[in-house]
Amino acid sequence: MANSVSLNAKSVPADARVANQGEVTPTQRAKMALNASIVQASASISIGAADDPQALLYKTAITSINEALQAELGENAVQNAASQDNSPQGTADRILALSTGFLDSYKKQHPDMEDSAALEKFIATIKDGIEQGFKEARGILKGLDVLGGDIAGNVDKTYELVMKGLDEFAAKTAQPQAENA
Known part of the structure; x- marks a missing residue:
């Protein structure tokens, strides 16, 4: 609800009245109207923001x-x-795709490690990070007082799917290595 602002000679700044002996020029009136509309718009935005x-x-x-x-x-x-798909499965799939995508980079950073040892260490590192991330997310959701019911169940389901997916990734990735040996 906007408050109306009226313009009259009494609202003219003192220096304008003195300079023009009480009369307002059309330029001054236009400037005052513009200023009034700015003030009115600012007031309505402030009132809306307060609501x-x-x-x-x-x-x-x-x-x-x-x-x-x-x-x-x-x-x-x-x-x-x-x-995007924010179901437990969709979220787990994104976490898995992102985290397991770093295996090649991890191997390049650890060229002295055998592939099986690098895979094992990589999975352990990823699991530690994911466990920390889920712990922090639960803390945030608990702090917001929304960790309960379906939300808690979805967080737990997502965690289970991610851990299962990491185990499957490790087994699948280790299999070709074992066959090559």
Whole structure:
């Protein structure tokens, strides 16, 4: 609900009245009207923000994140990410794809290790990181007082799927190594 702002000769700044002996020129009136509309718009934005500050915070954050990610992930990166499969299986699949994709880099950084030892150490390192990540995520969700019911169940299911997927990846990756030996 916007408050109306009226303009009259009494609202003219003192220096303008003195300079023009109480009269307001059309240029001054236009400038005052512009200033009044700016004040009115600012007031309505401030009033709207007071009514729903979280919505303003959310919109500002999403806009800024989208701008920061635009160069790498394209327009509306946040909205596009939100539209992906966020089920326990979909989330586990993304975690597994991302984490297991570093095996070759890990082997290159540890050329002195045999493939089987590198795989074993890599999986242990990945599992430690994933366990830490899930622990932190649970802590955040608990702090927000939303870790319960379906959310807790989905977190647990995702964790189980990730650990099972890592074990399957390790077995599958070790198999060709054993055959080559």
